[in-house]
Amino acid sequence: MEQPLQSCDPPPGPPLPALLAGRYRLERVLGVGGMGVVYRARDLLHEQFGEPRSQVALKVLGEHLAPSQDAHLLLYSEFSLTRYLRHERVVRVFSFEVDTTGEVAFFTMELMSGMTLDQLLLNCPRGVPWQVLRPIALGLLDALGYIHRQGVLHGDVKPGNVMLGADGVRLFDFGLAQALGPPLSGLPALSPQRFTAWTPAYAAPELLEGAPLSASSEVYGAACLLYDLALGGRAAQGAGPRSRLAPPRQLPRRCWPALRVALSVDPQRRTITADELQAAMQCEHSVVGRWFADRAR
Numbered sequence: 001m002e003q004p005l006q007s008c009d010p011p012p013g014p015p016l017p018a019l020l021a022g023r024y025r026l027e028r029v030l031g032v033g034g035m036g037v038v039y040r041a042r043d044l045l046h047e048q049f050g051e052p053r054s055q056v057a058l059k060v061l062g063e064h065l066a067p068s069q070d071a072h073l074l075l076y077s078e079f080s081l082t083r084y085l086r087h088e089r090v091v092r093v094f095s096f097e098v099d100t101t102g103e104v105a106f107f108t109m110e111l112m113s114g115m116t117l118d119q120l121l122l123n124c125p126r127g128v129p130w131q132v133l134r135p136i137a138l139g140l141l142d143a144l145g146y147i148h149r150q151g152v153l154h155g156d157v158k159p160g161n162v163m164l165g166a167d168g169v170r171l172f173d174f175g176l177a178q179a180l181g182p183p184l185s186g187l188p189a190l191s192p193q194r195f196t197a198w199t200p201a202y203a204a205p206e207l208l209e210g211a212p213l214s215a216s217s218e219v220y221g222a223a224c225l226l227y228d229l230a231l232g233g234r235a236a237q238g239a240g241p242r243s244r245l246a247p248p249r250q251l252p253r254r255c256w257p258a259l260r261v262a263l264s265v266d267p268q269r270r271t272i273t274a275d276e277l278q279a280a281m282q283c284e285h286s287v288v289g290r291w292f293a294d295r296a297r
Helices: 044-048 071-084 117-123 130-149 215-231 253-262 274-282 286-296
Strands: 024-032 036-043 055-061 093-099 104-109 162-165 168-171
Touching: 024 055, 036 044, 055 071, 071 093, 071 104, 117 162, 117 215, 130 168, 130 215, 130 274, 215 253, 215 274, 253 274
Parallel strands: none
Antiparallel strands: 024 036, 036 055, 055 104, 093 104, 162 168
């Protein structure tokens, strides 16, 4: 994912070949995460045929996972699961390939331009204005509702995994994603015992206590993200459950009851879906706000 205003240090470990699979010329590191490294690369084959947009994002596994015997399976699982999701607010993946010379598995995806929402948080210490925040909320919750209806859990909803560009937001990085049923449930995946990577500021309390990932816990993460954007900066992170905090300054009052339900510490009281939260974020009528307020009691 292209972030021209932010440079990343090279990842640790031996450097990759400059050319992968005789086709992809690595240009620079775009991001280093808990599981993988994403590079900006040129597709020389497409470039040879005159394709004006020959640049792609290319992902390989990180140094600590790459030596594992099933590393390529885990990377393919992320690729296959993401390919299954076809939505304008979800990153598009292209192909899974293996560089046989260097024995490096990787997959390619669209090169997005813009900034991640964690960068936006830093740029808006007094909160994101509602006219900017509203389309971000609707786009994110649209993507989250879609993947949940497909029987998929993202696994790591946080500002750093949402890109904001000229055409809206995109949800990306499905490295911790889980499929709840067929046809994707047979794909290999990382178990929580093997690799715990919850981002504490956006992890539902039950996850930190060992409960399995759920759609409800992802709604909590999205609600925390929206709360922080509306509040401004990162003032809420690490400050305890956001359900105990006051309504953020940039959020219309009619939206607060639904967001408060989504921020419930007790998952039994978090009786709201991503689709319902999206409806509340776009609602113009106070009757819906009162309905969610009743559910929060």
